[in-house]
Amino acid sequence: MTGRIVVGVDGSAPATAAVEWAAADARRRGLDLRIVHVCEQWPHGPGEFSAEYCAGALEAAADRARELAGSVEVTTELRAGNVIDDLIDESASADSVVLGSRGLDGFSGMVLGSVSMAVAGHARDPVVIVRGPGGEEHGRIVIGYDGSEHSEAAMQYAIDQACSRPARLHVLYAWQLPIFSPYAAGYNSLLEEAFQHEVRIAGERVVPWSEKNPDVEITDEQLCEHPAGALIKAAATADLVVVGSRGLGGFASAVLGSVGHAVLHHATCPVAVVRPRQKRP
Structure with a gap:
Protein backbone atom coordinates (compact mmCIF):
# COMPACT_ATOMS: atom_id res chain seq x y z
CA MET A 1 0.00 0.00 0.00
CA ARG A 131 -22.98 5.99 -8.29
CA GLY A 132 -23.53 9.71 -8.74
CA PRO A 133 -22.78 13.20 -7.42
CA GLY A 134 -22.71 13.60 -3.67
CA GLY A 135 -26.05 14.52 -2.13
CA GLU A 136 -27.17 15.15 1.42
CA GLU A 137 -24.55 14.27 4.02
CA HIS A 138 -25.75 12.12 6.90
CA GLY A 139 -22.57 11.96 8.97
CA ARG A 140 -22.90 8.17 9.15
CA ILE A 141 -20.92 5.24 7.77
CA VAL A 142 -22.46 1.77 7.78
CA ILE A 143 -20.48 -1.46 7.84
CA GLY A 144 -21.62 -5.03 7.53
CA TYR A 145 -19.58 -6.94 10.11
CA ASP A 146 -19.73 -10.68 10.82
CA GLY A 147 -16.32 -11.34 12.35
CA SER A 148 -14.84 -12.96 9.24
CA GLU A 149 -11.33 -12.09 8.08
CA HIS A 150 -12.74 -9.98 5.26
CA SER A 151 -15.07 -8.05 7.57
CA GLU A 152 -12.17 -7.39 9.97
CA ALA A 153 -10.33 -5.65 7.12
CA ALA A 154 -13.52 -3.80 6.20
CA MET A 155 -13.92 -2.62 9.80
CA GLN A 156 -10.45 -1.08 9.85
CA TYR A 157 -11.17 0.77 6.60
CA ALA A 158 -14.51 1.98 8.00
CA ILE A 159 -12.81 3.20 11.18
CA ASP A 160 -10.28 5.14 9.10
CA GLN A 161 -13.08 6.71 7.09
CA ALA A 162 -15.06 7.64 10.20
CA CYS A 163 -11.99 9.24 11.80
CA SER A 164 -11.22 11.36 8.74
CA ARG A 165 -14.68 12.85 8.19
CA PRO A 166 -15.64 12.75 11.15
CA ALA A 167 -18.72 10.52 11.10
CA ARG A 168 -20.57 8.04 13.26
CA LEU A 169 -19.93 4.39 12.51
CA HIS A 170 -22.91 2.04 12.58
CA VAL A 171 -21.99 -1.65 12.73
CA LEU A 172 -24.70 -3.87 11.31
CA TYR A 173 -25.01 -7.61 11.75
CA ALA A 174 -27.96 -9.35 10.10
CA TRP A 175 -28.72 -13.03 10.57
CA GLN A 176 -31.26 -14.83 8.42
CA LEU A 177 -33.18 -17.60 10.15
CA PRO A 178 -32.93 -21.07 8.60
CA ILE A 179 -36.02 -22.06 6.63
CA PHE A 180 -38.13 -24.73 8.30
CA SER A 181 -41.44 -26.27 7.48
CA PRO A 182 -44.38 -24.18 8.80
CA TYR A 183 -45.44 -27.31 10.65
CA ALA A 184 -42.21 -27.41 12.68
CA ALA A 185 -43.58 -25.21 15.45
CA GLY A 186 -41.39 -26.96 18.00
CA TYR A 187 -38.35 -25.28 16.49
CA ASN A 188 -39.54 -21.74 17.30
CA SER A 189 -37.99 -21.60 20.76
CA LEU A 190 -34.75 -23.11 19.47
CA LEU A 191 -34.56 -20.55 16.69
CA GLU A 192 -35.18 -17.71 19.13
CA GLU A 193 -32.40 -19.00 21.36
CA ALA A 194 -30.09 -19.28 18.37
CA PHE A 195 -30.84 -15.72 17.30
CA GLN A 196 -30.26 -14.33 20.80
CA HIS A 197 -26.94 -16.17 20.86
CA GLU A 198 -25.98 -14.56 17.53
CA VAL A 199 -27.02 -11.14 18.87
CA ARG A 200 -24.85 -11.53 21.97
CA ILE A 201 -21.79 -12.71 20.04
CA ALA A 202 -22.17 -9.97 17.43
CA GLY A 203 -22.36 -7.29 20.11
CA GLU A 204 -19.30 -8.65 21.89
CA ARG A 205 -17.28 -8.51 18.66
CA VAL A 206 -17.77 -4.75 18.44
CA VAL A 207 -16.56 -3.97 21.97
CA PRO A 208 -12.79 -4.19 21.26
CA TRP A 209 -13.16 -1.83 18.30
CA SER A 210 -14.94 0.72 20.47
CA GLU A 211 -12.28 0.43 23.15
CA LYS A 212 -9.44 0.87 20.63
CA ASN A 213 -11.12 3.86 18.95
CA PRO A 214 -12.63 6.05 21.69
CA ASP A 215 -12.75 9.08 19.38
CA VAL A 216 -15.17 7.34 17.01
CA GLU A 217 -18.84 7.13 17.90
CA ILE A 218 -19.65 3.46 17.22
CA THR A 219 -23.13 1.99 17.45
CA ASP A 220 -24.15 -1.56 16.67
CA GLU A 221 -27.37 -3.24 15.60
CA GLN A 222 -28.35 -6.87 15.17
CA LEU A 223 -31.25 -7.76 12.90
CA CYS A 224 -33.07 -10.93 11.96
CA GLU A 225 -33.16 -10.52 8.16
CA HIS A 226 -31.05 -11.04 5.08
CA PRO A 227 -27.72 -9.13 5.37
CA ALA A 228 -27.95 -7.67 1.86
CA GLY A 229 -31.44 -6.28 2.42
CA ALA A 230 -30.46 -4.81 5.79
CA LEU A 231 -27.41 -3.06 4.34
CA ILE A 232 -29.29 -1.72 1.33
CA LYS A 233 -31.93 -0.17 3.60
CA ALA A 234 -29.25 1.30 5.87
CA ALA A 235 -27.55 2.84 2.82
CA ALA A 236 -30.46 5.26 2.40
CA THR A 237 -29.17 7.29 5.37
CA ALA A 238 -25.43 6.66 5.03
CA ASP A 239 -22.57 8.48 3.34
CA LEU A 240 -20.72 5.21 2.72
CA VAL A 241 -21.43 1.49 3.10
CA VAL A 242 -18.44 -0.77 3.73
CA VAL A 243 -18.49 -4.52 3.13
CA GLY A 244 -15.91 -7.27 3.08
CA SER A 245 -15.40 -8.89 -0.29
CA ARG A 246 -16.60 -12.18 1.22
CA GLY A 247 -18.25 -12.96 4.54
CA LEU A 248 -18.69 -16.08 6.59
CA GLY A 249 -21.25 -17.40 4.15
CA GLY A 250 -19.00 -16.99 1.11
CA PHE A 251 -17.58 -19.85 -0.91
CA ALA A 252 -13.80 -20.09 -0.76
CA SER A 253 -13.52 -19.75 -4.52
CA ALA A 254 -15.74 -16.67 -4.78
CA VAL A 255 -14.03 -13.33 -5.40
CA LEU A 256 -17.08 -11.30 -4.40
CA GLY A 257 -19.74 -12.65 -2.05
CA SER A 258 -23.46 -12.48 -2.69
CA VAL A 259 -23.97 -9.75 -0.07
CA GLY A 260 -21.31 -7.49 -1.58
CA HIS A 261 -22.70 -8.17 -5.05
CA ALA A 262 -26.24 -7.19 -4.03
CA VAL A 263 -25.16 -4.07 -2.13
CA LEU A 264 -23.09 -2.85 -5.08
CA HIS A 265 -26.10 -3.17 -7.36
CA HIS A 266 -28.71 -1.61 -5.10
CA ALA A 267 -27.19 0.75 -2.52
CA THR A 268 -27.74 4.41 -3.35
CA CYS A 269 -24.61 5.74 -1.62
CA PRO A 270 -20.95 4.94 -2.35
CA VAL A 271 -19.93 1.38 -1.48
CA ALA A 272 -16.45 0.26 -0.41
CA VAL A 273 -15.51 -3.39 -0.97
CA VAL A 274 -12.56 -4.41 1.18
CA ARG A 275 -10.46 -7.57 1.27
CA PRO A 276 -7.64 -8.46 3.66
CA ARG A 277 -4.42 -6.84 2.54
CA GLN A 278 -1.91 -9.25 1.08
CA LYS A 279 1.71 -9.00 2.07
CA ARG A 280 3.80 -7.55 -0.74
CA PRO A 281 6.91 -9.53 -1.67
Missing part, protein backbone atom coordinates in the same frame (compact mmCIF):
# COMPACT_ATOMS: atom_id res chain seq x y z
CA THR A 2 1.12 3.58 -0.70
CA GLY A 3 -0.27 6.89 0.41
CA ARG A 4 -2.29 7.50 -2.72
CA ILE A 5 -5.78 6.97 -4.03
CA VAL A 6 -6.24 5.86 -7.63
CA VAL A 7 -9.35 6.88 -9.54
CA GLY A 8 -10.20 5.47 -12.96
CA VAL A 9 -11.93 7.82 -15.41
CA ASP A 10 -13.46 7.62 -18.87
CA GLY A 11 -15.32 10.89 -19.31
CA SER A 12 -18.68 9.59 -18.10
CA ALA A 13 -20.84 11.26 -15.45
CA PRO A 14 -20.28 8.45 -12.89
CA ALA A 15 -16.52 8.78 -13.44
CA THR A 16 -16.75 12.50 -12.67
CA ALA A 17 -18.61 11.66 -9.46
CA ALA A 18 -15.83 9.18 -8.63
CA VAL A 19 -13.20 11.90 -9.14
CA GLU A 20 -15.09 14.23 -6.81
CA TRP A 21 -15.39 11.53 -4.14
CA ALA A 22 -11.73 10.54 -4.46
CA ALA A 23 -10.53 14.16 -4.29
CA ALA A 24 -12.51 14.74 -1.10
CA ASP A 25 -11.23 11.50 0.42
CA ALA A 26 -7.62 12.31 -0.49
CA ARG A 27 -7.94 15.78 1.05
CA ARG A 28 -9.45 14.43 4.28
CA ARG A 29 -6.90 11.66 4.73
CA GLY A 30 -3.83 13.51 3.46
CA LEU A 31 -3.18 11.13 0.56
CA ASP A 32 -1.97 11.78 -2.98
CA LEU A 33 -4.41 11.34 -5.85
CA ARG A 34 -3.58 9.53 -9.08
CA ILE A 35 -6.02 9.74 -12.01
CA VAL A 36 -5.81 7.04 -14.65
CA HIS A 37 -7.52 6.79 -18.01
CA VAL A 38 -7.02 3.54 -19.90
CA CYS A 39 -7.52 4.17 -23.60
CA GLU A 40 -8.43 0.73 -24.91
CA GLN A 41 -7.51 -0.17 -28.46
CA TRP A 42 -10.69 -1.21 -30.25
CA PRO A 43 -10.43 -3.57 -33.25
CA HIS A 44 -12.56 -1.32 -35.45
CA GLY A 45 -10.06 1.50 -35.20
CA PRO A 46 -10.23 4.99 -33.68
CA GLY A 47 -13.63 6.54 -33.05
CA GLU A 48 -15.12 8.44 -30.17
CA PHE A 49 -12.58 6.74 -27.86
CA SER A 50 -9.60 8.11 -29.79
CA ALA A 51 -6.36 9.15 -28.11
CA GLU A 52 -7.46 12.77 -28.38
CA TYR A 53 -10.73 12.02 -26.60
CA CYS A 54 -8.96 10.05 -23.87
CA ALA A 55 -6.45 12.83 -23.24
CA GLY A 56 -9.25 15.38 -23.02
CA ALA A 57 -11.23 13.26 -20.56
CA LEU A 58 -8.14 12.80 -18.39
CA GLU A 59 -7.35 16.53 -18.41
CA ALA A 60 -10.93 17.44 -17.48
CA ALA A 61 -10.86 14.96 -14.60
CA ALA A 62 -7.57 16.38 -13.34
CA ASP A 63 -8.90 19.94 -13.47
CA ARG A 64 -11.95 18.93 -11.44
CA ALA A 65 -9.84 17.07 -8.90
CA ARG A 66 -7.52 20.03 -8.37
CA GLU A 67 -10.51 22.28 -7.74
CA LEU A 68 -11.55 20.05 -4.84
CA ALA A 69 -8.38 18.49 -3.49
CA GLY A 70 -6.71 21.54 -1.95
CA SER A 71 -2.99 20.93 -1.45
CA VAL A 72 -3.19 17.26 -2.41
CA GLU A 73 -0.73 16.22 -5.10
CA VAL A 74 -2.69 15.20 -8.22
CA THR A 75 -0.95 13.20 -10.94
CA THR A 76 -2.32 11.65 -14.11
CA GLU A 77 -1.49 8.86 -16.52
CA LEU A 78 -2.92 7.95 -19.90
CA ARG A 79 -2.48 4.23 -20.49
CA ALA A 80 -3.15 2.01 -23.46
CA GLY A 81 -4.29 -1.48 -22.63
CA ASN A 82 -7.12 -3.40 -21.03
CA VAL A 83 -9.00 -1.23 -18.56
CA ILE A 84 -9.84 -4.03 -16.10
CA ASP A 85 -6.34 -5.50 -16.04
CA ASP A 86 -4.70 -2.09 -15.75
CA LEU A 87 -6.90 -0.93 -12.88
CA ILE A 88 -6.37 -4.18 -10.99
CA ASP A 89 -2.64 -3.70 -11.54
CA GLU A 90 -2.92 -0.15 -10.17
CA SER A 91 -4.58 -1.49 -7.01
CA ALA A 92 -1.45 -3.42 -6.07
CA SER A 93 0.34 -0.21 -5.03
CA ALA A 94 -2.58 1.99 -3.93
CA ASP A 95 -4.43 2.77 -0.73
CA SER A 96 -7.69 2.30 -2.65
CA VAL A 97 -9.22 2.46 -6.12
CA VAL A 98 -12.28 4.62 -6.82
CA LEU A 99 -14.57 4.06 -9.82
CA GLY A 100 -17.89 5.26 -11.14
CA SER A 101 -20.66 2.69 -11.08
CA ARG A 102 -20.99 2.58 -14.85
CA GLY A 103 -18.77 3.85 -17.64
CA LEU A 104 -19.38 4.95 -21.20
CA ASP A 105 -19.55 1.36 -22.42
CA GLY A 106 -22.36 0.43 -20.01
CA PHE A 107 -25.94 -0.28 -21.05
CA SER A 108 -28.40 2.37 -19.88
CA GLY A 109 -30.45 -0.14 -17.90
CA MET A 110 -27.50 -1.40 -15.84
CA VAL A 111 -26.73 0.06 -12.42
CA LEU A 112 -23.25 -1.44 -12.28
CA GLY A 113 -20.92 -1.84 -15.22
CA SER A 114 -18.71 -4.81 -15.99
CA VAL A 115 -15.51 -2.87 -15.31
CA SER A 116 -16.63 -1.76 -11.85
CA MET A 117 -17.79 -5.26 -10.93
CA ALA A 118 -14.60 -6.93 -12.17
CA VAL A 119 -12.27 -4.51 -10.39
CA ALA A 120 -14.29 -4.72 -7.16
CA GLY A 121 -14.03 -8.49 -7.34
CA HIS A 122 -10.31 -8.77 -8.06
CA ALA A 123 -8.46 -5.68 -6.83
CA ARG A 124 -5.96 -6.25 -4.06
CA ASP A 125 -6.99 -3.24 -1.98
CA PRO A 126 -10.27 -1.44 -1.18
CA VAL A 127 -12.44 -0.46 -4.14
CA VAL A 128 -15.01 2.32 -3.78
CA ILE A 129 -17.87 2.43 -6.28
CA VAL A 130 -19.58 5.81 -6.63
Whole structure:
Protein backbone atom coordinates (compact mmCIF):
# COMPACT_ATOMS: atom_id res chain seq x y z
CA MET A 1 0.00 0.00 0.00
CA THR A 2 1.12 3.58 -0.70
CA GLY A 3 -0.27 6.89 0.41
CA ARG A 4 -2.29 7.50 -2.72
CA ILE A 5 -5.78 6.97 -4.03
CA VAL A 6 -6.24 5.86 -7.63
CA VAL A 7 -9.35 6.88 -9.54
CA GLY A 8 -10.20 5.47 -12.96
CA VAL A 9 -11.93 7.82 -15.41
CA ASP A 10 -13.46 7.62 -18.87
CA GLY A 11 -15.32 10.89 -19.31
CA SER A 12 -18.68 9.59 -18.10
CA ALA A 13 -20.84 11.26 -15.45
CA PRO A 14 -20.28 8.45 -12.89
CA ALA A 15 -16.52 8.78 -13.44
CA THR A 16 -16.75 12.50 -12.67
CA ALA A 17 -18.61 11.66 -9.46
CA ALA A 18 -15.83 9.18 -8.63
CA VAL A 19 -13.20 11.90 -9.14
CA GLU A 20 -15.09 14.23 -6.81
CA TRP A 21 -15.39 11.53 -4.14
CA ALA A 22 -11.73 10.54 -4.46
CA ALA A 23 -10.53 14.16 -4.29
CA ALA A 24 -12.51 14.74 -1.10
CA ASP A 25 -11.23 11.50 0.42
CA ALA A 26 -7.62 12.31 -0.49
CA ARG A 27 -7.94 15.78 1.05
CA ARG A 28 -9.45 14.43 4.28
CA ARG A 29 -6.90 11.66 4.73
CA GLY A 30 -3.83 13.51 3.46
CA LEU A 31 -3.18 11.13 0.56
CA ASP A 32 -1.97 11.78 -2.98
CA LEU A 33 -4.41 11.34 -5.85
CA ARG A 34 -3.58 9.53 -9.08
CA ILE A 35 -6.02 9.74 -12.01
CA VAL A 36 -5.81 7.04 -14.65
CA HIS A 37 -7.52 6.79 -18.01
CA VAL A 38 -7.02 3.54 -19.90
CA CYS A 39 -7.52 4.17 -23.60
CA GLU A 40 -8.43 0.73 -24.91
CA GLN A 41 -7.51 -0.17 -28.46
CA TRP A 42 -10.69 -1.21 -30.25
CA PRO A 43 -10.43 -3.57 -33.25
CA HIS A 44 -12.56 -1.32 -35.45
CA GLY A 45 -10.06 1.50 -35.20
CA PRO A 46 -10.23 4.99 -33.68
CA GLY A 47 -13.63 6.54 -33.05
CA GLU A 48 -15.12 8.44 -30.17
CA PHE A 49 -12.58 6.74 -27.86
CA SER A 50 -9.60 8.11 -29.79
CA ALA A 51 -6.36 9.15 -28.11
CA GLU A 52 -7.46 12.77 -28.38
CA TYR A 53 -10.73 12.02 -26.60
CA CYS A 54 -8.96 10.05 -23.87
CA ALA A 55 -6.45 12.83 -23.24
CA GLY A 56 -9.25 15.38 -23.02
CA ALA A 57 -11.23 13.26 -20.56
CA LEU A 58 -8.14 12.80 -18.39
CA GLU A 59 -7.35 16.53 -18.41
CA ALA A 60 -10.93 17.44 -17.48
CA ALA A 61 -10.86 14.96 -14.60
CA ALA A 62 -7.57 16.38 -13.34
CA ASP A 63 -8.90 19.94 -13.47
CA ARG A 64 -11.95 18.93 -11.44
CA ALA A 65 -9.84 17.07 -8.90
CA ARG A 66 -7.52 20.03 -8.37
CA GLU A 67 -10.51 22.28 -7.74
CA LEU A 68 -11.55 20.05 -4.84
CA ALA A 69 -8.38 18.49 -3.49
CA GLY A 70 -6.71 21.54 -1.95
CA SER A 71 -2.99 20.93 -1.45
CA VAL A 72 -3.19 17.26 -2.41
CA GLU A 73 -0.73 16.22 -5.10
CA VAL A 74 -2.69 15.20 -8.22
CA THR A 75 -0.95 13.20 -10.94
CA THR A 76 -2.32 11.65 -14.11
CA GLU A 77 -1.49 8.86 -16.52
CA LEU A 78 -2.92 7.95 -19.90
CA ARG A 79 -2.48 4.23 -20.49
CA ALA A 80 -3.15 2.01 -23.46
CA GLY A 81 -4.29 -1.48 -22.63
CA ASN A 82 -7.12 -3.40 -21.03
CA VAL A 83 -9.00 -1.23 -18.56
CA ILE A 84 -9.84 -4.03 -16.10
CA ASP A 85 -6.34 -5.50 -16.04
CA ASP A 86 -4.70 -2.09 -15.75
CA LEU A 87 -6.90 -0.93 -12.88
CA ILE A 88 -6.37 -4.18 -10.99
CA ASP A 89 -2.64 -3.70 -11.54
CA GLU A 90 -2.92 -0.15 -10.17
CA SER A 91 -4.58 -1.49 -7.01
CA ALA A 92 -1.45 -3.42 -6.07
CA SER A 93 0.34 -0.21 -5.03
CA ALA A 94 -2.58 1.99 -3.93
CA ASP A 95 -4.43 2.77 -0.73
CA SER A 96 -7.69 2.30 -2.65
CA VAL A 97 -9.22 2.46 -6.12
CA VAL A 98 -12.28 4.62 -6.82
CA LEU A 99 -14.57 4.06 -9.82
CA GLY A 100 -17.89 5.26 -11.14
CA SER A 101 -20.66 2.69 -11.08
CA ARG A 102 -20.99 2.58 -14.85
CA GLY A 103 -18.77 3.85 -17.64
CA LEU A 104 -19.38 4.95 -21.20
CA ASP A 105 -19.55 1.36 -22.42
CA GLY A 106 -22.36 0.43 -20.01
CA PHE A 107 -25.94 -0.28 -21.05
CA SER A 108 -28.40 2.37 -19.88
CA GLY A 109 -30.45 -0.14 -17.90
CA MET A 110 -27.50 -1.40 -15.84
CA VAL A 111 -26.73 0.06 -12.42
CA LEU A 112 -23.25 -1.44 -12.28
CA GLY A 113 -20.92 -1.84 -15.22
CA SER A 114 -18.71 -4.81 -15.99
CA VAL A 115 -15.51 -2.87 -15.31
CA SER A 116 -16.63 -1.76 -11.85
CA MET A 117 -17.79 -5.26 -10.93
CA ALA A 118 -14.60 -6.93 -12.17
CA VAL A 119 -12.27 -4.51 -10.39
CA ALA A 120 -14.29 -4.72 -7.16
CA GLY A 121 -14.03 -8.49 -7.34
CA HIS A 122 -10.31 -8.77 -8.06
CA ALA A 123 -8.46 -5.68 -6.83
CA ARG A 124 -5.96 -6.25 -4.06
CA ASP A 125 -6.99 -3.24 -1.98
CA PRO A 126 -10.27 -1.44 -1.18
CA VAL A 127 -12.44 -0.46 -4.14
CA VAL A 128 -15.01 2.32 -3.78
CA ILE A 129 -17.87 2.43 -6.28
CA VAL A 130 -19.58 5.81 -6.63
CA ARG A 131 -22.98 5.99 -8.29
CA GLY A 132 -23.53 9.71 -8.74
CA PRO A 133 -22.78 13.20 -7.42
CA GLY A 134 -22.71 13.60 -3.67
CA GLY A 135 -26.05 14.52 -2.13
CA GLU A 136 -27.17 15.15 1.42
CA GLU A 137 -24.55 14.27 4.02
CA HIS A 138 -25.75 12.12 6.90
CA GLY A 139 -22.57 11.96 8.97
CA ARG A 140 -22.90 8.17 9.15
CA ILE A 141 -20.92 5.24 7.77
CA VAL A 142 -22.46 1.77 7.78
CA ILE A 143 -20.48 -1.46 7.84
CA GLY A 144 -21.62 -5.03 7.53
CA TYR A 145 -19.58 -6.94 10.11
CA ASP A 146 -19.73 -10.68 10.82
CA GLY A 147 -16.32 -11.34 12.35
CA SER A 148 -14.84 -12.96 9.24
CA GLU A 149 -11.33 -12.09 8.08
CA HIS A 150 -12.74 -9.98 5.26
CA SER A 151 -15.07 -8.05 7.57
CA GLU A 152 -12.17 -7.39 9.97
CA ALA A 153 -10.33 -5.65 7.12
CA ALA A 154 -13.52 -3.80 6.20
CA MET A 155 -13.92 -2.62 9.80
CA GLN A 156 -10.45 -1.08 9.85
CA TYR A 157 -11.17 0.77 6.60
CA ALA A 158 -14.51 1.98 8.00
CA ILE A 159 -12.81 3.20 11.18
CA ASP A 160 -10.28 5.14 9.10
CA GLN A 161 -13.08 6.71 7.09
CA ALA A 162 -15.06 7.64 10.20
CA CYS A 163 -11.99 9.24 11.80
CA SER A 164 -11.22 11.36 8.74
CA ARG A 165 -14.68 12.85 8.19
CA PRO A 166 -15.64 12.75 11.15
CA ALA A 167 -18.72 10.52 11.10
CA ARG A 168 -20.57 8.04 13.26
CA LEU A 169 -19.93 4.39 12.51
CA HIS A 170 -22.91 2.04 12.58
CA VAL A 171 -21.99 -1.65 12.73
CA LEU A 172 -24.70 -3.87 11.31
CA TYR A 173 -25.01 -7.61 11.75
CA ALA A 174 -27.96 -9.35 10.10
CA TRP A 175 -28.72 -13.03 10.57
CA GLN A 176 -31.26 -14.83 8.42
CA LEU A 177 -33.18 -17.60 10.15
CA PRO A 178 -32.93 -21.07 8.60
CA ILE A 179 -36.02 -22.06 6.63
CA PHE A 180 -38.13 -24.73 8.30
CA SER A 181 -41.44 -26.27 7.48
CA PRO A 182 -44.38 -24.18 8.80
CA TYR A 183 -45.44 -27.31 10.65
CA ALA A 184 -42.21 -27.41 12.68
CA ALA A 185 -43.58 -25.21 15.45
CA GLY A 186 -41.39 -26.96 18.00
CA TYR A 187 -38.35 -25.28 16.49
CA ASN A 188 -39.54 -21.74 17.30
CA SER A 189 -37.99 -21.60 20.76
CA LEU A 190 -34.75 -23.11 19.47
CA LEU A 191 -34.56 -20.55 16.69
CA GLU A 192 -35.18 -17.71 19.13
CA GLU A 193 -32.40 -19.00 21.36
CA ALA A 194 -30.09 -19.28 18.37
CA PHE A 195 -30.84 -15.72 17.30
CA GLN A 196 -30.26 -14.33 20.80
CA HIS A 197 -26.94 -16.17 20.86
CA GLU A 198 -25.98 -14.56 17.53
CA VAL A 199 -27.02 -11.14 18.87
CA ARG A 200 -24.85 -11.53 21.97
CA ILE A 201 -21.79 -12.71 20.04
CA ALA A 202 -22.17 -9.97 17.43
CA GLY A 203 -22.36 -7.29 20.11
CA GLU A 204 -19.30 -8.65 21.89
CA ARG A 205 -17.28 -8.51 18.66
CA VAL A 206 -17.77 -4.75 18.44
CA VAL A 207 -16.56 -3.97 21.97
CA PRO A 208 -12.79 -4.19 21.26
CA TRP A 209 -13.16 -1.83 18.30
CA SER A 210 -14.94 0.72 20.47
CA GLU A 211 -12.28 0.43 23.15
CA LYS A 212 -9.44 0.87 20.63
CA ASN A 213 -11.12 3.86 18.95
CA PRO A 214 -12.63 6.05 21.69
CA ASP A 215 -12.75 9.08 19.38
CA VAL A 216 -15.17 7.34 17.01
CA GLU A 217 -18.84 7.13 17.90
CA ILE A 218 -19.65 3.46 17.22
CA THR A 219 -23.13 1.99 17.45
CA ASP A 220 -24.15 -1.56 16.67
CA GLU A 221 -27.37 -3.24 15.60
CA GLN A 222 -28.35 -6.87 15.17
CA LEU A 223 -31.25 -7.76 12.90
CA CYS A 224 -33.07 -10.93 11.96
CA GLU A 225 -33.16 -10.52 8.16
CA HIS A 226 -31.05 -11.04 5.08
CA PRO A 227 -27.72 -9.13 5.37
CA ALA A 228 -27.95 -7.67 1.86
CA GLY A 229 -31.44 -6.28 2.42
CA ALA A 230 -30.46 -4.81 5.79
CA LEU A 231 -27.41 -3.06 4.34
CA ILE A 232 -29.29 -1.72 1.33
CA LYS A 233 -31.93 -0.17 3.60
CA ALA A 234 -29.25 1.30 5.87
CA ALA A 235 -27.55 2.84 2.82
CA ALA A 236 -30.46 5.26 2.40
CA THR A 237 -29.17 7.29 5.37
CA ALA A 238 -25.43 6.66 5.03
CA ASP A 239 -22.57 8.48 3.34
CA LEU A 240 -20.72 5.21 2.72
CA VAL A 241 -21.43 1.49 3.10
CA VAL A 242 -18.44 -0.77 3.73
CA VAL A 243 -18.49 -4.52 3.13
CA GLY A 244 -15.91 -7.27 3.08
CA SER A 245 -15.40 -8.89 -0.29
CA ARG A 246 -16.60 -12.18 1.22
CA GLY A 247 -18.25 -12.96 4.54
CA LEU A 248 -18.69 -16.08 6.59
CA GLY A 249 -21.25 -17.40 4.15
CA GLY A 250 -19.00 -16.99 1.11
CA PHE A 251 -17.58 -19.85 -0.91
CA ALA A 252 -13.80 -20.09 -0.76
CA SER A 253 -13.52 -19.75 -4.52
CA ALA A 254 -15.74 -16.67 -4.78
CA VAL A 255 -14.03 -13.33 -5.40
CA LEU A 256 -17.08 -11.30 -4.40
CA GLY A 257 -19.74 -12.65 -2.05
CA SER A 258 -23.46 -12.48 -2.69
CA VAL A 259 -23.97 -9.75 -0.07
CA GLY A 260 -21.31 -7.49 -1.58
CA HIS A 261 -22.70 -8.17 -5.05
CA ALA A 262 -26.24 -7.19 -4.03
CA VAL A 263 -25.16 -4.07 -2.13
CA LEU A 264 -23.09 -2.85 -5.08
CA HIS A 265 -26.10 -3.17 -7.36
CA HIS A 266 -28.71 -1.61 -5.10
CA ALA A 267 -27.19 0.75 -2.52
CA THR A 268 -27.74 4.41 -3.35
CA CYS A 269 -24.61 5.74 -1.62
CA PRO A 270 -20.95 4.94 -2.35
CA VAL A 271 -19.93 1.38 -1.48
CA ALA A 272 -16.45 0.26 -0.41
CA VAL A 273 -15.51 -3.39 -0.97
CA VAL A 274 -12.56 -4.41 1.18
CA ARG A 275 -10.46 -7.57 1.27
CA PRO A 276 -7.64 -8.46 3.66
CA ARG A 277 -4.42 -6.84 2.54
CA GLN A 278 -1.91 -9.25 1.08
CA LYS A 279 1.71 -9.00 2.07
CA ARG A 280 3.80 -7.55 -0.74
CA PRO A 281 6.91 -9.53 -1.67
